[in-house]
Amino acid sequence: MESIYKKIENFERITKDEGLKLIEYGDFLRLARLANRIRFKKHPDRTVTFILDTNINYTNICNVKCSFCAFYRNQDDKDAYTLTIEELKQKIKSAEEKGVETALIQGGLNPNIPYTYYIDMVKELSKSSVYVHAFSPPEIDLASRISGKSIKDVLIDLKSAGLKTIPGGGAEILSERVRKKISPRKISTDRWLDIMRQAHKVGIMTTATMMFGHIETYEDIIEHFERLRDLQDETHGFRAFIAWDFKKENSALGKIVTKDVTGVDYLKIVAMARIYLDNFDNIQASWASQGKDVGEIALHFGANDMGSMLVEEHVMEQAGFRAESTVEEIAALIKKAGFKPALRTTNYNIVRYL
Numbered sequence: 001m002e003s004i005y006k007k008i009e010n011f012e013r014i015t016k017d018e019g020l021k022l023i024e025y026g027d028f029l030r031l032a033r034l035a036n037r038i039r040f041k042k043h044p045d046r047t048v049t050f051i052l053d054t055n056i057n058y059t060n061i062c063n064v065k066c067s068f069c070a071f072y073r074n075q076d077d078k079d080a081y082t083l084t085i086e087e088l089k090q091k092i093k094s095a096e097e098k099g100v101e102t103a104l105i106q107g108g109l110n111p112n113i114p115y116t117y118y119i120d121m122v123k124e125l126s127k128s129s130v131y132v133h134a135f136s137p138p139e140i141d142l143a144s145r146i147s148g149k150s151i152k153d154v155l156i157d158l159k160s161a162g163l164k165t166i167p168g169g170g171a172e173i174l175s176e177r178v179r180k181k182i183s184p185r186k187i188s189t190d191r192w193l194d195i196m197r198q199a200h201k202v203g204i205m206t207t208a209t210m211m212f213g214h215i216e217t218y219e220d221i222i223e224h225f226e227r228l229r230d231l232q233d234e235t236h237g238f239r240a241f242i243a244w245d246f247k248k249e250n251s252a253l254g255k256i257v258t259k260d261v262t263g264v265d266y267l268k269i270v271a272m273a274r275i276y277l278d279n280f281d282n283i284q285a286s287w288a289s290q291g292k293d294v295g296e297i298a299l300h301f302g303a304n305d306m307g308s309m310l311v312e313e314h315v316m317e318q319a320g321f322r323a324e325s326t327v328e329e330i331a332a333l334i335k336k337a338g339f340k341p342a343l344r345t346t347n348y349n350i351v352r353y354l
């Protein structure tokens, strides 16, 4: 272990085998110190950013039916919905009035939505002052299949309509062994990565995510990190990495998963992400996923960003989890942890210090 620690102290890249050893046997507090060392090399001052955003789900109809998802509905379910562009405009207007910076817009994979809906949505919503951050790779894939256009052409159409960044949803664990079990109808690891690659190449920046704490092993997590790190070497198009843990309630997968993700598990993942993803600038502490206390401690495990202050969120809510906070509360929490809070844009530019 000492030789691996030494490598990290010298800011050298670790291999897959070393990563696996580290996540399995690494000393918890040493991981924190190493991750923090990298964090301060990349971000020497003590600023911790977060963003005020709204998470709008334009449809909950989805025919992919991932076993971990509590959000999706069938077309004929009573509570199935697809918002009209007019309804979306109203939501954006009310977000604008609340001073929201960004709208993270995602939906189920609803094959009945026409291609024009995606393009018109971006065109219309981009007219407001709220930044539109929309459509993860599975939605881009669906838009391509519906329209018969290539992924590249879909991305170019969306970019021309005003889309500048896309979220990293739908990654879950980028290991086919896991995907085949938890989301067999969703796009593959290679397809997810290729859509991100093409987005980066046409000038659309993205984030990368990971949902852990279900049936994956440490090998799967390291494989996930490795695939992201490789693509980042190639394109430099990922702005940030965000990990959140699986919420069991109301999903089929939740009935068979027996383990619970603890704060310690979460912090270890944050530290490992900072160490392994040496070509990522920003590592988020998702306080909305593990709670504020763990979010605060994650700032000492290599995270430099507190993620979102959500004004509207439905996916985790459907899984029985509702995290609420205010700008003041998040700012106080960052200060309590010994850092300088700042609101940021989606592009990680500082809006103002608090």
Ligand code: SF4
Pocket: 062, 063, 064, 065, 066, 069, 070, 071, 072, 107, 108, 109, 138, 183, 186
């Ligand atoms: S996670 Fe997304 S793709 Fe999977 S069932 Fe839920 S809404 Fe559909």
